[in-house]
Amino acid sequence: MTRLHELHEVEGQSPWIDNLTRPSVLGGGLQHLVDQGIRGVTSNPTIFEKAMTGSDAYDEQFADIVSRDSVEHAFWDMAVDDVTGACGVLRPVYDTSGGTDGFVSLEVSPALAADTAGTTTAARDLHQRIALPNLMVKIPATEEGIPAIRTMIGEGRNINVTLIFSLPRYEAVIEAYLSGLETFAAAGGDLSQVHSVASFFVSRVDTEVDRRLDKAGGSTSGLQGKAAVSQARLAYELYQRHFSGPRWEALAAEGAVVQRPLWASTSTKNPAYPDLLYVDSLIGPDTVNTMPDATVDAFLDHGTVSRTVDDGVEEARDHLGRLADAGIDMADVARVLEEEGVASFAKSFDQLIQSLSDKANALKSGS
Template sequence: MIAEGVSVNVTLLFSLDRYREVMEAYISGLEQRDGDLSNVSSVASFFISRVDSEADKRLDAINSADATALKGKIAVANAQVAYEAFLETFSGPRWDALAARGARPQRPLWASTSTKNPDYPDTLYVDQLIGPNTVNTIPEKTLDDFDDHGTVNRTVDADLAGAHAVLAKFAELGISLADVTRQLEDEGVASFSKSFDDLLETLEEKAKTLK
């Protein structure tokens, strides 16, 4: 679709591997398109809070001090490492050639950024993911909270070494982040598919009443 000039929101992203595939698809699509590329845009919607919700369950099951210390940290670290991949992908000769034709980077969009756990700061997933070329779909309450007491700093890549360290400790506990993100992707796709099917059913019923 990118090659045809259609702007796309690629959603339900949880894993770095899937995100890399999405960025590659975007760049490949641009490379297949002739002429000016400035009228094509895209975002990659990377889901945040759901990662902590599932990761925290697995950390609770371990029930150790090391596991507890990681609660509420996996989602942000995962997103920050994804942003690092974004910076790497949209730089260098391959990207520069497309940018010279007007191409715009596919921006990471942070989705699901309200905190689900009341023990966590209410602006956690906003404060820690601020940076250039990012989008954050902030729920209204979270936006109000951030306006009241949020912190405006470039944070998304301020401590990438720390983000990698958090994910390494998570793996050392024997928890597979790949399993976490795969489960979330499967659940998300199933939920979105059901919503779409429900919408079609509603439209069909409505159409019958108009005949």
């Protein structure tokens, strides 16, 4: 049994891998990770950009598609094939977990982050193209994304809500899930088949808060490197509060399952901090931690399997208060990080399409 197995079996947290490539799906790399204890897969435009431009594994399919269709259609066809293959690898995990784990996530186009109707249509289309029970479509938790999330849950579709950076936005995400379940129940839907995670981005919070603290100067000693874990622990408190009580109990009685908090962006960006700061500090039941390859390797090697997600909740609340006293506006931090996150994924998507366009032009010219 590996530390990843213990993480799930002892503490109730599901480790997912934040990477998806065709060579890994077809060559057994993903299956090896599953054997080591990985229970789900996430992807994003940046991951696909690296996979598709850094490997020749896509060349034959790409050449065939662009001979008769657009570059962007070629991307989606290739991404759908990768996700479908990964869903096949993870399907035994889905089946043996009773539908709790074994999910593979695919994101709608980042160009739709401010387009509610477009996001809704795109998410529905992906679910129809990949008609598998262990697909999760990722929708960003922008203001425009929240209504699309509610609509998709109301149709009984699995959604990975991504790019959450603040506690108020997380509460809006929970509300979208609960009201979506109520809509689905009213239509006679089977609530037990609806699954969702709420992806709270972690390390980027410390990066932005620390930058502001450095700029502020003065007496900020002891404040660096603690905002992200503090906010995530308070997010878990919100999760416990909202997934209990009469409203939730009524949904649970009809078969509803909780929307689990997912800790994303968990690789440590500051080399001065422990490499597993955002894993070891946020372990607890009914949570997911999606890690890049290096973080998975580090946890397998020296991770600590111990419940920590609800340690020091009052200290976490106090820390955010001290940050406010130091002039750190967490609402503005979240706004900046959301804008940067959306822009980063959009840039990766644009770069990917440009690289694929260059490759298509080279194929047409015979070079």
